[in-house]
Amino acid sequence: MILAKTGNEAMAYAMKQINPDVVAAYPITPSTEIVQIFSNYVHDGLVDTEFVAVESEHSAMAACIGSAASGCRTMTATASQGLALMHEMLFIAGGLRLPIVVPIASRSLSSPLNIHADHSDSLASRDSGWMQFFCETVEEGYDSLIMAVKMAEKCSLPAIVSIDGFILSHCMERIEALDEQKVRDWLGPYKPNWNLLDLDRPILVGPATLQDYYYEFKRSQIEGMRTALPKVQEVMADFEKTFGRGYGVLEEYRCEDAEAVALLMGSASGDMRQAVDRLREQGGKVGMVKLRVFRPLPHELLRKTLTRFKTVAVLDRADSVNSFVGPLYNEVAASLYGAENQPELLSYVFGLGGKEFSPDDAARILEGALAGRKDETVTYVGVR
Amino acid sequence: MADLKSWKELPCGAIIEDMKAVLDNKTGAWRSMRPVWSEEKCINCLVCWVYCPEASIKVEDGKMTGIDLDYCKGCGICAAVCPKKVHAIDMVKEEK
Structure with missing residues (x-):
């Protein structure tokens, strides 16, 4: 129905x-x-x-x-x-x-x-x-x-x-x-x-x-x-x-030949999906990994998946106020430590307190990830 | 310490099925106040039996027979719930 x-x-x-x-x-x-x-x-x-x-x-x-x-x-x-x-x-x-x-x-x-x-x-x-x-x-x-x-x-x-x-x-x-x-x-x-x-x-x-x-x-x-x-x-x-609707622990979106991907959780994945489509139209080799299960953390699957890419932008819709990186980034980095072919990991914090996060914001993150290393340890997306 | 179990042998959720372990732990030793029950004043309403968190109110054939001081921690709930007019339980200080 x-x-x-x-x-x-x-x-x-x-x-x-x-x-x-x-x-x-x-x-x-x-x-x-x-x-x-x-x-x-x-x-x-x-x-x-x-x-x-x-x-x-x-x-x-x-x-x-x-x-x-x-x-x-x-x-x-x-x-x-x-x-x-x-x-x-x-x-x-x-x-x-x-x-x-x-x-x-x-x-x-x-x-x-x-x-x-x-x-x-x-x-x-x-x-x-x-x-x-x-x-x-x-x-x-x-x-x-x-x-x-x-x-x-x-x-x-x-x-x-x-x-x-x-x-x-x-x-x-x-x-x-x-x-x-x-x-x-x-x-x-x-x-x-x-x-x-x-x-x-x-x-x-x-x-x-x-x-x-x-x-x-x-x-x-x-x-x-x-x-x-x-x-x-x-x-x-x-x-x-039983019901015909399938979910994974994580979902890969247009990741097949991607060089840079964004990893995130929650509703902002919808914005990221649009941004991936937009950049793909222009020939950008980008994708999205949507994490659905944070506990139990699928650390082996994360390692297996993320080592296929050159750069991974990790988006946190929270900050642990620890003056370093967001909580999801920490766990992703720990999952990747010691792996062969480690991707470049970039940390982004976004959308705190419902701050608008648009497909444009998402596209800028993907473009940055394609370009590679950035100067700041963490980018606070959209903060004035 | 040798007979302590490994984590693999423990029940899920830390429940205790071996009631002997519970009985062996004589929590009455923690008591600083002791309930003193008066059989003459008691009307056997058993409200104290309902409220006692340690099952220390001893009852036989529907009548109270005493308080199990091995497990009574002296919380005083029995004295507090005993009807005011009856006042069959007094809390007194434990002395050595």
Whole structure:
């Protein structure tokens, strides 16, 4: 069925089709509508979900952890300051290996106050043990949220699915919605590894482990993320087989004989796509690599892919304020270190707080990448 | 230390299935305040049993029989939830 949906509407619609057991949520711009619309589905009896309206995002994630630990398929939605307020709880969900799934409408962090898109919120949570997926379009966000439920449960890892605030969350696009029953059948019932309320198998959840076991439990959690990538790919392949829409961990666009490519995540990939087309028309050997999965980081695939090119411009829609380069650049550089045929890596930060990023900006980056090395360590695109 | 498990042998999500480990850890040693229960005053409403976070309220056949001081950390929740008119639990300072 073809529908016109904003990103928030599509995420809420995906949640309706997923029909989670529990949603505990607190509103925040720009993701408010996701739970607002979903609460209407609850009110209208279109889902079987227990909806818990809590008093803060910290409580929302705490309620989600309690719910997931009790064997329930659990979701919430948030953004920016809300994700920041969940920060403490994100690590607990990660350590307990609870497959909670959260769509976020990515937004900058205060101060100064700003409600518009960048990736500061999710990237600040990168070490919390959550899978992270970034989307270019509304339909990709919708598909990714449905897939994330299966991935999270398969890997026993919580997952964040990011759509860029306002750019995707509030803009209407055409999506081909999937058949609801088919989605529910594809997901199947959630079979938790353990359940706090199972009286036949009493367990202790959230123990204190000191110098004797903490490190070992963390090592085990790290392995869970390290081994998640093939499972994530299996779910993507299964989704494609069932619904006919295929996604990779990363997408190459017109990269075949490219000399210079841009690597980025999120909605700006659309601008980059246009810029690649424009430069290709003029004979420029350029392409785009769109990274969809930031956690688990596909470092081997990045190495294999990026060593084919002479120059790679890495675009970060966030900055770690570390006076060096953006967070994505750091991880890409680490993935490439020691590889043969290392490409020249260029660092670009762009679009903080929703700053306009156009196909012209994208084209200038590609032209610069074709020309080779630049003087600045980092280029802050579009800053006055 | 030799019998400690490697990370590969640990359960996903750090759950503990071996309840013996829980029982062996006598958390009552952490206590600085001790609940003193009066059997005469107690009306067996068992509100303390519901609220005790350590399952330290001992109950047999629907009646309270005492407090398990091996695990009671002395948080005082039982005394706080005991109905005011009943006042069957007092918190007193632990002394050596």
